[in-house]
Amino acid sequence: MELQRLLWQHLDMIEFRTLADDHPDLAHSPLLRGALLTLQYAQEHGSIGLTKTKAFKRVFVHWAVENFNWPGKSAEEMFRYNKVVNEYEFPPVEVLHFLLISLRLGRHIKGEFRLTKRGTKLAQAPGHLFAELIPYFVLQIDHASYARFDNRPFGKWDVWMNVINVEADHGTTEAALFKTFYGEPQDWHTVGWREMAAFSACVLRPLEWAGLLMETRKDDGGKHVCHVFKTPLWRSAIKLDTDDMLRPMSLQ
Structure with a gap:
């Protein structure tokens, strides 16, 4: 009742x-892990290349499939039937790309995704990135859009x-x-x-x-x-x- x-x-x-950056429970979040890896990849390589439609290029998508350790989306499963994987075929990357741009942690510049100053800072601060990313993702995003559901x-x-x-x-x-x-x-x-x-x-x-x-x-x-x-x-x-x-x- x-x-x-x-x-x-x-x-x-x-x-x-807001949890401490070294809080062990943060390891339970696939989205946080993917965001950290994406930001750190862009930081290490200087940028992430974009296609003409402003999606992440396949070289990064392939790297993400192999490194995100996403539940239910193992690299073996993803590459079993497709040798080439585009951003829209790996929804975690598509959603993260949108989130990082929306939260101004990265921006598109001359065909590349580059980190902003905030993105560079939060790439090394898991607890603070969680506080920025997860409430926005859960409470503000239209989840039906990337799930391809009309209902x-x-x-x-x-x-x-x-x-x-x-x-x-x-x-x-x-x-x-x-x-x-x-x-x-x-x-x-x-x-x-x-x-x-x-x-x-x-x-x-x-x-x-x-x-x-x-x-x-x-x-x-x-x-x-x-x-x-x-x-x-x-x-x-x-x-x-x-x-x-x-x-x-x-x-x-």
Whole structure:
């Protein structure tokens, strides 16, 4: 009943804490890792070359595929069927390119991507880069655009994150979260799979890319099940209205 009340009330507290640059929980964020590697690559090489359409050139995209260690996007998988990978075919690079330009950490100059003074500074400051990058990515970006989805799930980040904070505290499933928010028990095997796909792509995936959630997928009796857990980074980096509803972690 308490969570149902939360779904209807106004929640405005999503506070991202700035962590020390050497905080170990920052290692959970794939997006932060990719941003640091991109900034450091541009710093080391002086720039990153751009195509005529102002995308990163393939030489950098290939390097990113091999070095980002992106969940579900291993180099072996990416190059299995394609010897050449463009920026738009590796969404993490496409999204990071947009984010770094939008946050003025880099800019396009004469066919090259070059770091700004802020970008150069934050390339060596993971905690401060996280504070700049992750709240903007999670809360401000249209996640349906790069996911190539026309549908967007109904809801707002203050409600999604406050409820997930409680529901996923000891682990839950993608289907259970969907049911909590929308009342219908949909998953990838029902007629509501499009709604599930939109929820997964626009809510759960951004939180996973940010390093705040972790998903594990397995087959259970021939049925695909996705389990969702909060990472240590969620607990150390985010302060929410529902924190006082969390149960202590069991020591057993």
